[in-house]
Amino acid sequence: MSEQSVLTVSDDLPLAVARPVHSGKVRSVYFLRPEDSRRLIQERGYPVAPHSDLAVMVISDRLSAFDCLWHSESLAGVPGKGAALNAIAAHWFESFGQAQLAPHHLLEMPHPMVWIVRQAKPLMIEAIARRYLTGSLWRAYAQGERVIGGVTLPDGLKQYQRFSELLFTPSTKGVVRGLRDVPETDDAPLSPAALRSHYQAFGLQSEAQLDACVTALRSGFECIERSLAQHGELLVDTKFEFGIAPTLHGGEELIYMDEVGTPDSSRIWRQDDWQRGQPKEHSKEQFREALMAWVEDRDMLLDPARMTERSAFAKANPVPDTFFEDLSHTYAAQAERILGSALPAMERPRERILDILSERFGLVS
Known part of the structure; x- marks a missing residue:
C-alpha cells in the first residue's frame, strides 16, 4: 500500500462541532451540534431517543503501544489498520444485537474509517476479561503476585494456562482522585471491593448497574469467543468500555462503547498453536513482542515511571518497516477470517471521508 492510503491525522477535518474534537491515541471524536444530531436522527432513522447527542468517530492508522505512538522507517501508520478495526468491531456489535445483549453506540458506518455513534457518559472503567494466563498477568504471577485485581490465584499455574472461570480484572480509565483504596494513576487496578464501594465515582448509578456491566462483559466475551472458535481461534483476553445513554422511551441504559473484540483490544491465538504450548499472537501483541526483542x-x-523516556524514544527511533507490514497483514487476515470477505482498498481516505460527510450528512462546515 502507498503512503496515500494511510491516514495518520484524523482530528483536523472541518466538521461543524459543538465542542473541541477529542483526539485519542487511535480515534478522533467530533461531537456534533444538537441541531445536526436531531436532524440526522430524523433523516437517517436512527433508533435512539430524539434528544440524543451524536458524534462522528474517525479512526486512524496510527499505532499505539506501551502508551506511545510509533512509526516505521517509511510509514507513519499501519496500512489498512483503521479499516480492519472498524469492520471487526462493527461485526461484533451486530452479533451482540442478534444475541440480544446490551445495546451499543454504533449507528452507521458510512466509510470504512468512520462511525456515526450516539454519545454516552463513559464509565471510568476499563473492563478487562481474561481467559488465559499470559501477558502482564503472567509477568506479575511469575514474580510471585497471587492477588491480582482483587482475585486470588492459586500456586502452581503455568504460563498460557486456561482459567476455569473467566477472570475480570478492571482498571481505572483515566485518573480517579480522592478514593482511599484506589491509586491516583491512569490504568490503576481495581479490586472488586473497591469497585463496589465506590461505584458512583466511576459513573455508575447503582450496584445493579455494576452487576449489569459485569454481565455484559461476560456475555460479550463469550459471544466473540464462540464465533472465533469456529475459525480455530481462541479469545485470550479483551477489553470492554461502557457508557450510560438515554433510552428511546425515557430513562438511561448501559451500552457498549469504543471498540470490541479487535486485534488492538484483544489477544487472539490459534487453538492448535496453544495446544502445542507455543501460542503465536494474531493481534497487536505481536508488535509489542517484536518491539521488546528489538530494544x-x-x-x-x-x-x-519511564514514560517520558519511552515517549522520546518512540519519536526518535523508527522501527523496521517489517514490523508495520507484518502487523498490516495480521489485521487484514483477521478481518477476512471474521467477516468472510476481504476489506476494501483504502485510497485517499481523507478526501473520500470529507466527500461523504459533506454530501450525505451535511456536516462539513
Missing part, C-alpha cells in the same frame, strides 16, 4: 532496554517499555 536494548526492555524495562524502558514496561516501567510506568
